[in-house]
Amino acid sequence: SQTIHQWPATLVQPVGSPLSLECTVEGTSNPNLYWYRQAAGRGLQLLFYSVGIGQISSEVPQNLSASRPQDRQFILSSKKLLLSDSGFYLCACTTTREKLFFGSGTQLSVL
Amino acid sequence: SQQGEEDPQALSIQEGENATMNCSYKTSINNLQWYRQNSGRGLVHLILIRSNEREKHSGRLRVTLDTSKKSSSLLITASRAADTASYFCATDVGGTSYGKLTFGQGTILTVHP
Numbered sequence: 001s002q003t004i005h006q007w008p009a010t011l012v013q014p015v016g017s018p019l020s021l022e023c024t025v026e027g028t029s030n031p032n033l034y035w036y037r038q039a040a041g042r043g044l045q046l047l048f049y050s051v052g053i054g055q056i057s058s059e060v061p062q063n064l065s066a067s068r069p070q071d072r073q074f075i076l077s078s079k080k081l082l083l084s085d086s087g088f089y090l091c092a093c094t095t096t097r098e099k100l101f102f103g104s105g106t107q108l109s110v111l
Numbered sequence: 112s113q114q115g116e117e118d119p120q121a122l123s124i125q126e127g128e129n130a131t132m133n134c135s136y137k138t139s140i141n142n143l144q145w146y147r148q149n150s151g152r153g154l155v156h157l158i159l160i161r162s163n164e165r166e167k168h169s170g171r172l173r174v175t176l177d178t179s180k181k182s183s184s185l186l187i188t189a190s191r192a193a194d195t196a197s198y199f200c201a202t203d204v205g206g207t208s209y210g211k212l213t214f215g216q217g218t219i220l221t222v223h224p
Contacts, residue, residue: 004153032210043199044154044214059211090153097210098142098203102153 002027006091006103013110019064019078021106023091026072031093033074034100035066038088050074086110117200121219130187132218134200135180141205143176144212145185148197157185157198190222 003026013019025031032051036044046059048066056066063082067075074091091103118133134143142161146154160167160176160183167174173186187194197219201212 006153034211036214043216044201046211046213049211088151092154094210098159099144099156100146100154100201100212102155104153105151107151 002031002093002095002101004091004093004101004103006106008106009104010107011109013081013108015083015110016080019076019081019085019108021076021089021091021108023074023076023103024072025074025093028093028095029071031072031095032097033068034092034094035074035076036090036092038090038105040088044090048076081110083110117198117215117218119218120216121221123221123223124190125223126190126192128190128222130190130194130220130222132185132198132200132220134183134185134215136183136200136202136215137181138202138204140178140202142203143174143183144201144203145172145174145183146199146201146214148199148217150196154199187220190220192222192224195220195222 005024034049035047037047038044050056050068053068064078086109089106092100094100116135124130140162142159144159145157147157148154158169158174160174171188176183197217199214199217201214
């Protein structure tokens with residue numbers, strides 16, 4: 001079955017610093033990949049999704065960007081973090097489009 | 112705006128009791144899914160129900176879907192302390208958005224031993 005590796009688990013960054021979160025997938029090929037953000041005590045907001053290498057769709061205007069340099073690698077980036085970028089970031093994948101597998105998440109605190 | 116909205120926001124019960132969570136949504140869907148999240152962790156898929164289905168079972172889980180009311184419910188029978196978690200419904204409207212889920216705000220379930 002699919003396994004998603006997401007790191008780091010926790011990250012504290014100053015405002016204005018860059019960000020790079022990486023997600024890799026094992027056990028499947030050509031998955032759809034997603035980045036979600038979860039505010040404390042809230043539901044998930046879809047940020048980006050990708051159906052293939054180099055194919056990225058942005059769901060909301062924001063300070064973040066995503067890239068997919070390899071089939072099973074999905075990267076979330078920012079050039080300059082804002083306070084409002086704080087949150088719990090989750091990478092997810094699917095090959096059936098009917099069941100998402102999630103990574104364990106990265107808790108980002110921007111101070 | 113969020114497609115799915117859960118009710119109640121929080122639910123506290125004793126072990127052995129049943130837990131019922133409700134989800135309402137706004138637009139037509141292809142399927143509706145329920146996920147579980149333990150504190151500080153990723154989500155785990157529980158069950159999927161398609162728009163042409165009315166009820167589905169998986170172990171101690173029972174999901175119903177009423178497309179006329181745009182609502183779904185998740186029933187956990189004979190709850191256990193290990194069921195303590197947040198539960199989210201997620202809708203898939205299908206078409207060009209197939210596979211892109213919209214999540215509700217979740218229900219926090221606490222099961223006391």
